[in-house]
Amino acid sequence: MKVCPYIEASFQILGKKWNGQIIHYLSLCANEQAHFSEIKRDLTGITPRALSLKLSELAKIGLVEKIIETGSPVVISYRLTEKGISLAESLKPLQKWAQTNMEVDI
Numbered sequence: 001m002k003v004c005p006y007i008e009a010s011f012q013i014l015g016k017k018w019n020g021q022i023i024h025y026l027s028l029c030a031n032e033q034a035h036f037s038e039i040k041r042d043l044t045g046i047t048p049r050a051l052s053l054k055l056s057e058l059a060k061i062g063l064v065e066k067i068i069e070t071g072s073p074v075v076i077s078y079r080l081t082e083k084g085i086s087l088a089e090s091l092k093p094l095q096k097w098a099q100t101n102m103e104v105d106i
Contacts (some may be wrong), residue, residue: 016054016057018050018051022039022058023064023080023088026088027089027091031079032075032080032085036051039051039055041068063084080089
């Protein structure tokens, strides 16, 4: 039996370190949007370089968009796209399953 190619494609995204956490984090923010520094502050353990690479990767596949506000200083934020929002919504049943079936140190 072969694995469903859609499941495989989904896990190509979610199976990479930090991708799921970034998508989930942005889904919790107002307007599904946050500044780079906010994401870095709240996702403990990720380096600025790794966060930058992950956000670029997620933007390339259309899950996140980079927003540049010109001015002094230039402000850069990231927002989930409709595609990213729908992926974040699909994670909610997984979160509920984990809350019911897994022990997690909080």
